[in-house]
Each structure stands twice: as C-alpha cells, then as structure tokens.
Amino acid sequence: MESMARAATTSDVFNAIAEPQRREILVLLRSGERPVTELAQELGMTQPGASKHLRVLREVGLVRDRRAGKQRLYGLDASGLRPVHEWTGGFERFWNESFDRLDEYVQDLKQAKQEE
Amino acid sequence: MESMARAATTSDVFNAIAEPQRREILVLLRSGERPVTELAQELGMTQPGASKHLRVLREVGLVRDRRAGKQRLYGLDASGLRPVHEWTGGFERFWNESFDRLDEYVQDLKQAKQEE
DNA sequence: TTGACGCATACCTATATGGGAATATGATGG
DNA sequence: CCATCATATTCCCATATAGGTATGCGTCAA
Structure with a gap:
C-alpha cells in the first residue's frame, strides 16, 4: 500500500x-x-x-x-453526515462575514489573545 | 472524455x-x-x-x-462550504430521530400528503 | 428441486489522483 | 541584468475509481 x-x-x-x-x-x-x-x-x-x-x-x-x-x-442512516455538517459549520462565521471585515475579525482575534 | x-x-x-x-x-x-x-x-x-x-x-x-x-x-473563502453545510443539514432530522421513530415519521409524511 | 427474480461480484477499461523529485517561473533586491 | 527566494509545473508511478457487461448466488414460489 x-x-x-x-x-x-x-x-x-x-x-x-x-x-x-x-x-x-x-x-x-x-x-x-x-x-x-x-x-x-x-x-x-x-x-x-x-x-x-x-x-x-x-x-x-x-x-x-x-x-x-x-x-x-x-x-x-444519516448520523454519519453529522460530522460533515459540524465540520462545515466550523466555517459559518466566515461566510457570514464579508471579506473586508474578515481581516478585522482576524485582527480582533489576535488582539484578544494578547490581552489574555 | x-x-x-x-x-x-x-x-x-x-x-x-x-x-x-x-x-x-x-x-x-x-x-x-x-x-x-x-x-x-x-x-x-x-x-x-x-x-x-x-x-x-x-x-x-x-x-x-x-x-x-x-x-x-x-x-x-469559505462561502463555498455553505452548500455542503446546507446539504448535510437536510438530513438533520434523521439523526435527531431514532431509527424506530423514523418509520413513524415516514408514515406521518405519507398521511399528511394524502390529506392535502 | 427447479425456475425466476433480485442483487452482489468479478472483470476489464479509461481516467483521475496523490506523492515525490526535478525543474520552470516569477518577483525582488542589488 | 543577476542571484535568490517563493511558488508553480511537469514527469513519472502506483492506486483508486466509476461504469459497463457478464455472471454467480441466494431466496421464494410452485
């Protein structure tokens, strides 16, 4: 193999x-x-x-x-589709945000991390 | 091809x-x-x-x-993942229902259709 | 037991990939 | 224009499929 x-x-x-x-x-x-x-x-x-x-x-x-x-x-037996649904769901915030705001979003994340 | x-x-x-x-x-x-x-x-x-x-x-x-x-x-650019998320989402009720109740569910559907 | 029916497999062919190595391309700084 | 770094391509190979056709297998009815 x-x-x-x-x-x-x-x-x-x-x-x-x-x-x-x-x-x-x-x-x-x-x-x-x-x-x-x-x-x-x-x-x-x-x-x-x-x-x-x-x-x-x-x-x-x-x-x-x-x-x-x-x-x-x-x-x-659709239970196996659940992981796929959840995996794609992990990207949901990225298709709700416009591309321009995406960059801000990432900046916010970084800043939040620094402030921890 | x-x-x-x-x-x-x-x-x-x-x-x-x-x-x-x-x-x-x-x-x-x-x-x-x-x-x-x-x-x-x-x-x-x-x-x-x-x-x-x-x-x-x-x-x-x-x-x-x-x-x-x-x-x-x-x-x-995650927008392309949305269709996948939605497609799998179309099966959500099937993994929320147990297998036994699934049959009932289908029966209900048929009955509802007849009563339209 | 014997057909007949419903479905699973085996076989064969053309293609689509993924991975590795070597090489071509592109853009940048001097 | 040149050397170099960052990427994209090209080749080559082994394997994974999808599909079609022919065929094996199991089950049921008579």
Missing part, C-alpha cells in the same frame, strides 16, 4: 459523499427504504452501478440494509 | 474537501492568510504538495490568493 492515491471512499464519509450519484441515493432514501432496483431505475443507472454505490455507502455507515423477502431494502 | 472515473475535484467542492489534507489546509487558514511554504511546513508536506492542494482549493473557490511582495498569501 505505498503511495495511496487518495483515502479509500470505503473508510471516509467525506469521500463517500463526494460522488454525486451517491448523494442522490441518500436524498432518495430520505423518503423511505427502497430496494436496489427501484433506486437504480429512479436514478437512471444500472443495477450493478446502484449496488456498487450502495456498498460504499453501507461501508461508511450511511446506509443500512435488511432483507424483506426476495428483496433487500436499503435505508438511510 | 468517455467514462469519467469520478467528477473532477477541480469542479466540485464536495470532492475538493474529500481530501483530508485539503481540509486541514482550510482549517489552518481560518486563523489568517498564509504563504504556501508555511502551510506546507505546518502540515508536514512538501511545498509542491501544498501548492497542488491549494490549486485545487483555489479552482473550486474555497481559497483566494494575493501577492504580498515575494510571497503569495492564501486566504480562506
């Missing part, structure tokens, strides 16, 4: 949701569990394609599956 | 922040502008490595650069 090109998608939620179609799958699953075939059809992808994306999502824990007769229903 | 392996990181913020080191760069930049060399040093990567990551971040608009004498200072 020398010189990995990128963190495996199977081990990182950030990477797992970097794929547009996987994000679409997650969105669809908000309205309830679905079998693979249905997802594939709704997203216009092949069944193997959907299965592969679902596998990635399952391995990072964003999706759960359970057997239901002949079918296998996939359901959302 | 047939059969793209994945959306180009240069055109998608989700993909750009899928790389751990790029996320670290963004975090560092919250405390102010930095030249490439400093970033590279603080993150224990080579200068070319840092430059390449910064290029990706710049192309998706998460980072701005300006010349300052001999140096080139990179600064944060």
Whole structure:
C-alpha cells in the first residue's frame, strides 16, 4: 500500500459523499427504504452501478440494509453526515462575514489573545 | 472524455474537501492568510504538495490568493462550504430521530400528503 | 428441486489522483 | 541584468475509481 492515491471512499464519509450519484441515493432514501432496483431505475443507472454505490455507502455507515423477502431494502442512516455538517459549520462565521471585515475579525482575534 | 472515473475535484467542492489534507489546509487558514511554504511546513508536506492542494482549493473557490511582495498569501473563502453545510443539514432530522421513530415519521409524511 | 427474480461480484477499461523529485517561473533586491 | 527566494509545473508511478457487461448466488414460489 505505498503511495495511496487518495483515502479509500470505503473508510471516509467525506469521500463517500463526494460522488454525486451517491448523494442522490441518500436524498432518495430520505423518503423511505427502497430496494436496489427501484433506486437504480429512479436514478437512471444500472443495477450493478446502484449496488456498487450502495456498498460504499453501507461501508461508511450511511446506509443500512435488511432483507424483506426476495428483496433487500436499503435505508438511510444519516448520523454519519453529522460530522460533515459540524465540520462545515466550523466555517459559518466566515461566510457570514464579508471579506473586508474578515481581516478585522482576524485582527480582533489576535488582539484578544494578547490581552489574555 | 468517455467514462469519467469520478467528477473532477477541480469542479466540485464536495470532492475538493474529500481530501483530508485539503481540509486541514482550510482549517489552518481560518486563523489568517498564509504563504504556501508555511502551510506546507505546518502540515508536514512538501511545498509542491501544498501548492497542488491549494490549486485545487483555489479552482473550486474555497481559497483566494494575493501577492504580498515575494510571497503569495492564501486566504480562506469559505462561502463555498455553505452548500455542503446546507446539504448535510437536510438530513438533520434523521439523526435527531431514532431509527424506530423514523418509520413513524415516514408514515406521518405519507398521511399528511394524502390529506392535502 | 427447479425456475425466476433480485442483487452482489468479478472483470476489464479509461481516467483521475496523490506523492515525490526535478525543474520552470516569477518577483525582488542589488 | 543577476542571484535568490517563493511558488508553480511537469514527469513519472502506483492506486483508486466509476461504469459497463457478464455472471454467480441466494431466496421464494410452485
């Protein structure tokens, strides 16, 4: 495993949701569990394609599956998205501040630190 | 360009922040502008490595650069993270609800729709 | 047990990356 | 114009994907 090109998608939620179609799958699953075939059809992808994306999502824990007769229903487990939401949330003050005021902000921080 | 392996990181913020080191760069930049060399040093990567990551971040608009004498200072432009924050926020109710109650929730949705 | 159906895998191909090393570019001070 | 510092690029390589097609596997109904 020398010189990995990128963190495996199977081990990182950030990477797992970097794929547009996987994000679409997650969105669809908000309205309830679905079998693979249905997802594939709704997203216009092949069944193997959907299965592969679902596998990635399952391995990072964003999706759960359970057997239901002949079918296998996939359901959302969005808790893994929480860290992503929180991480981006850590930048919230930066998009609320304009760029000009950002500099002031940083100055304030520095000053506050000196006054500690 | 047939059969793209994945959306180009240069055109998608989700993909750009899928790389751990790029996320670290963004975090560092919250405390102010930095030249490439400093970033590279603080993150224990080579200068070319840092430059390449910064290029990706710049192309998706998460980072701005300006010349300052001999140096080139990179600064944060976190507005591009907002869509990610909002997208993940769309799943918030799913991690607040337990899995058992989730099913009820979906039932409620369906019922509400019928009663429209 | 045997189809048929639903889904997961294996295989193959073109691309996209990340990382390291060497090198090209740019801007600055003399 | 030159030497130098700060960065960006270019090459090269190994690996990670995404997608398509063919195929294996497990489950259910008759």
